[in-house]
Amino acid sequence: MSAGGGRLRYCVSNTVMSEEFTLKRTIRMHVIPRAASANLTFALVWALVLSAGLGLAACSSYGTDTGGNFVGANASGGLVAPDGSRGQLDPGNTMQAQYVSDIGGRPEYKIGASDVLKITVFQVDDLNRSVQVSGNGTITLPLIGQVTASGRTAQQVESDIAARLRARYLQSPQVTVFIDQYNSQKVTVGGAVKKPGVYPVKGSLTLLEAIATAEGMDNVADPSNVVVFRDQAGARYVGRFNVDQIRAGAMRDPLMQNGDVVMVDSSGAKTVLRDWSPALNALSTTATFVSVLK
Template sequence: MHPSRPLSAGFACLFLLLAGACSSASHSVRAVGTGTALPPPDTTNAAGAYEGASEYRLGASDLIEISVFGVDELNRTTRVNSNGQISLPLVGGVIAGGKTVPELETELTRRYAESYLQNPQVTVFVKEFSSQRITLEGALKKPGIYPLTGRVTLLQAIAIAEGLDPLADLRAVVLFRQIDGQKLAAVYDMRELRSGRVEDPQLFGDDIIVVETSGSKTALRRFIEAVPVIGVFWRPYY
C-alpha cells in the first residue's frame, strides 16, 4: 500500500466538524451499542472489503483472479481498468465494475457457455480491493489515504502507516464509520488492542482513523474525553 498526499486540510475540517458536537459532553454523544464488535458500514456506499463478501461490488484497480475449472489456459489474474472492464481470452472485454463476485461469475459462466465450453465452472476471487480506501490521520508516521488490499484490521492499518508518532496518545485512537446514514465513532486504547483484551476491529472502505496527540486541546480531544468507556461505540451529534 502507498498513501496519497497528507490530509492536513481534511484533518482540520474533521476537527471543525466535531467542534459543534463536543461543546457539551452530556448532549454530544450517546451509546448505540456496547462491546467491540463494530457493525459494518452501509453497503450502499462502503461495501466491506473482505474475502468472500458477496455484497462487495468491484471497482477500478481491483485485482481479481479468475479460474475456469479444468481449463488452466483460461485462468487469469487481471486488474479492473478505469472503465470497469477486464479482458479475457475467448470472451474479450467484460464489464466487471459495479458487479458483485457472484454476478461476475454468472456473467463469465454465461459468456463461456455460449460458444466455447459445456457447463463451465468459473470462480472469481478478489486479491486486492484497491477501489476501497481508508483514511489514516493525526499522530502517525505516514498519514494518508491507503487502499484496502484484502482483510485489514485497525492495528494492521496503523502498521501500514509505519506506526504511531512518538507523541501519539495511546488512549486516543478514534475510528469513524458511516452506518445507517449516520456518522459513528469508536475510541480505542492501543495498549488494550495490542494485548488482545479488546477485539482488533476489521476496517471497511471509507473508514477514517484519527490518532490524537498527547496533551492536545482540540475538539477531538473533548469528544474523546466525553466517552467514558474505551472500546464502546458512540454516535457524535453535529
C-alpha cells in the same frame, strides 16, 4: 549567554486545542540570574506533569468513551471531524463495531469500481487479460460481453465467467480471477502515526492493521485514544478505541470499513519532550536548568 554569566531560560506557552489535536507553542529566550537556577529543575518537572495533564484532558474531551462501539454524531456541536465538520455525540444512536470473531472469520473482499482484475482462462491465452472495473461495476470480456463484478467476490466472478463460457464455447473452462489492484476501498490513517495517508483495504483490515499500514504510531502517540470516524447510510459515527487494551486482549480489534478515518491522538508530555530535545541538547554544560511557564 550574557556577559553577566546568566543562564538560558525557555518559556513555553501551551495552548491545547483538543478537538483539532493542536498543540501550539511559543518559545521565548531570556537571561536570568545564576542564583535562581537551582529551582528551575523543579519547574521543568512540574511543567511536564502539567503538559501530560493537558494532553489527557484533550483526549477525554475529544475522544469521549464509546465503549468500543460507534456513536452517532449530530451535524452541529463541538466535535471536529478530520474533514473540518463539527458534530456532537448522540448516545441514542449507536452502531455495533464488527469483529472477526463475530462473523466466523474474515469477510471476503467485495470487488468495487476501479479495482483491476487479472483474468486467466487455462489453455485459452486469447481470453487472458487485465481489466479495470468500470464505474457501473462491470467488466467487458471477449465472447461473453459484460460481466457484473462490483459487489461480488473474486470467486463469484470466476463462477459467472466459467458458466457463460461453458454454455456456448468451452466444455470445462478453468477460470481464475485475481485482484491485481485494490482501488475501490480505502481508509485514511492520520494523527500521531509515522506515515499518515490513504491506504487501500485489501480483503479485510482491522484497526491494528490499519495503523501498522501507516508504519505504526510515532513516538508521541497516545495509544489509549484512537478515534475512528465512519460514514454509513448518510449518517456519521464516531468510535474511540484503546490500542493498548486491544494488544493486551482486553478489547477486541474492530474491522475497518471503506471510507473510515482513523486518527491517533498524541500525548502532551511526549510531544513536549520531543519538541524540546533540540533545545535541551544545545544547552552547554554550564546552562543545565530549564524552566517552563504556562
